[in-house]
Amino acid sequence: MPEEPKQHTDAEKKPTNSHIKKKAPRQKRRVGLWTYIISVVAALAIGVGGTYWFIGRIVNQQLSSMQQTNQAMKKIQSVYSTISENYYQPVNANKLANGAINGMVNSLGDKFSEYMDKSETESLNDTIDSSFSGIGAQVQKSGSYVQIISPIAKTPAKKAGLKPKDVIKAVDGKSVAGKTLTEAVNMMRGKVGTKVKLTIQRGTSNFDVTLKRAKIPVTTxxxxxxxxxxxxxxxxxxxxxxxxxxxxxxxxxxxxxxxxxxxxxxxxxxxxxxxxxxxxxxxxxxxxxxxxxxxxxxxxxxxxxxxxxxxxxxxxxxxxxxxxxxxxxxxxxxxxxxxxxxxxxxxxxxxxxxxxxxxxxxxxxxxxxxxxxxxxxxxxxxxxxxxxxxxxxxxxxxxxxYASLTIVSKLSDLAADKVNPNVKTFQQYLKALGYFKGSANGYFGPSTTTAVKAYQKHAKLTATGKVDKQTLAKIETELATKISDNDKxxxxxxxxxxxxx
The missing domain is CATH 3.90.226.10 (2-enoyl-CoA Hydratase; Chain A, domain 1)
Structure with missing residues (x-):
């Protein structure tokens, strides 16, 4: 039975399917070997006459396919040589090669076929392994900073003695104040084996702790x-x-x-x-x-x-x-x-x-x-x-x-008089929660400002009509709760x- 393929999901969160990981095949002498085998088969077919005429037909088809392949490879080599030798500026050989590979794969017209660079490959492998490189702590936003919910067993965070409710105030000397949770988490992630320094607040005391990043498993x-x-x-x-x-x-x-x-x-x-x-x-x-x-x-x-x-x-x-x-x-x-x-x-x-x-x-x-x-x-x-x-x-x-609404990807888009897709998504958030009565047209006008003020009063926030991180976070949380409560x-x-x- 052939090796069973593995499946995975790609970096854009689009569904992909199975794959087999293998090393790039060596091409050297492949054509010569096939030519030899085909010659032997052809000789046998001729020797036995018309009884095996179909063998000759198969051989001709294979030879024709090989000739087309050789012509195509010669053309690619010619283009490569012409560009590398005559383009008015020096060209990076790897860039040309990667461009050729991307072009061939893209010509398939198949969104699930792709050539991946190093970072995309690492992302894919993390998805397959259901893991990432980091410190190993479940975290949440706490005011302007990030708070540890729980360190994961047998991870750098647990081994370093970090505890629930510890507040992470800075990463490698850079404050996380005002950062989104995703931004703060990305600051803590990095290559396996590299070190990261965290500034921790526990109660009324502050201290620094240096951790060595490791591969962290994710529960699926x-x-x-x-x-x-x-x-x-x-x-x-x-x-x-x-x-x-x-x-x-x-x-x-x-x-x-x-x-x-x-x-x-x-x-x-x-x-x-x-x-x-x-x-x-x-x-x-x-x-x-x-x-x-x-x-x-x-x-x-x-x-x-x-x-x-x-x-x-x-x-x-x-x-x-x-x-x-x-x-x-x-x-x-x-x-x-x-x-x-x-x-x-x-x-x-x-x-x-x-x-x-x-x-x-x-x-x-x-x-x-x-x-x-x-x-x-x-x-x-x-x-x-x-x-x-x-x-x-x-x-x-x-x-x-409203359960299928996308996320707001850029907070700065949510400002008065702006027109963009993020505003439209935000209006749909407010509409689902019952605060926006107009048409979700993507224009942040007076009716949207009024709706924001109404929500801020409901959430006991300062009713400015302006969308800050706290307002958006509360709206997203309340919408998630409503989706869960109305899961038909x-x-x-x-x-x-x-x-x-």
Whole structure:
């Protein structure tokens, strides 16, 4: 059986699919070897006459393909030489090479195929590993600064003795006052092994502590018991990374100990990840020998991946289960959901999924760059290709329209008389909370100022009508709470599972 591809999500948070990491192949002597093999085959075909005329036809096709490839490579070499020797300014060789690679990959017209530089490669690997390089502390905004919620076990923050409620006032001597939480976190992150100095306030005292950054794991599976006496285990899976299958099995065992009788698995907003993780997790719910998914190569042949001990280690879950999906559920999340739906009879609740049905491989180069290209389709157990179609839920329950609003990316855009997309998004925030009655047209006019003042009075802030960081943060928090309180899909899933025996 061929190596199983890995899946991942790219840097733009768009759903991608599986990949195989491999070293860049050596091209030297490949043409010469094929020429030799083809010559031998041709001689054999001639020797036996017309009986094997089709062999000659195949040889001609291969020779024609090789000639076209050689012509194309000569043209690329000619362009490279012409530019490097005649362009009016010196040209960096690596820049030319990267441009050529990008051009070839972009010519495919496939948004899931790309050439990635070093930083993009590192970001991809962090996503796959579900980790990042930093100090290892959960943090939140606290006034102008950042406060530690909890240091993560066995991380630099924990080893250095940092405690909950410690306030981080500066990073490497630079104050975090006025920084957004994301900006402050980015100041603390860096390459593994590098040092970072934090200025900490604990109670009334201040002190400095120097930490060595390390690889910090991120939890991708969360769970809890809901439904009161009904004892429903609720599991959310944010992505499919290296440790997700292990975390998922741990969650199932923990919920079992807590007395869970039924399960709701939330795949909403999950952009995908490792295909192997999806296979391991889906196999837990499916009888051995039944199909989890299929991978179809470009020659049309399809390989079936079936449930069994190879993936689940003999661990099975038979509790009544429901899966939540939405437009953000993609690739591995769709593999998992489709497998449970078609091979285990599990009902899907929510809205139509994204529809990502292709598989990518990733080739790693010696300069730490990578190239990702689409190499196959993946199909559901019954052979359906859901690409650009998605999975249709059994019970349709859409989230409120404001649940899909994007974030405000630039605070300075939210000022009087400005016109831009961030203002329109902000107006939609206010509209969802009931403070803005006009049209969300992207113009920050008097009606928007009035709405801001009304909200600031409600939130017990100074009613200036101007949007500062505190005002925006409170609006975003209140909107998130409203989305959670009006989660019709969640309610529908709970109602369905409650009636399932």
């Amino acid at each position: 599976v969360n769970y809890k018991i809901v439904g009161g006496k009904k004892k429903i285990g609720y599991i959310t899976v944010s992505t499919f990374s290296t440790d997700t299958a292990k975390e998922f099995k741990t969650a199932l065992k923990a919920l079992d100990k807590k007395g869970a009788k039924k399960l709701v698995i939330d795949m909403r907003g999950n952009p995908g990840g490792l295909m192997t993780a999806a296979l391991k997790m889906a196999s837990i719910f499916i009888k051995d020998g039944k199909t989890i998914m299929q991978v179809q190569e470009r020659d049309g042949s399809a390989e079936k991946y079936v449930a069994g001990k190879k993936y689940d280690g003999g661990f099975k879950e038979t509790k009544p289960t429901t899966v939540l999906i939405d437009g953000g559920s993609a690739s591995a999340a769709e593999i998992f959901s489709a497998a449970l739906h078609q091979s285990a009879g599990v009902k899907l609740v929510g809205s139509k999924s994204y529809g990502k049905g292709t598989v990518q491989t990733v080739t790693s180069f010696s300069d730490k760059t990578e190239m990702k290209i689409t190499v196959a389709k993946w199909l559901t157990p019954n052979g359906t290709w859901i690409n650009k179609k998605g999975l249709t839920p059994d019970v349709k329950a859409d989230e409120p329209s 899909a969640y309610d529908a899933a709970m109602e369905l599972i409650s009636k399932t025996n």
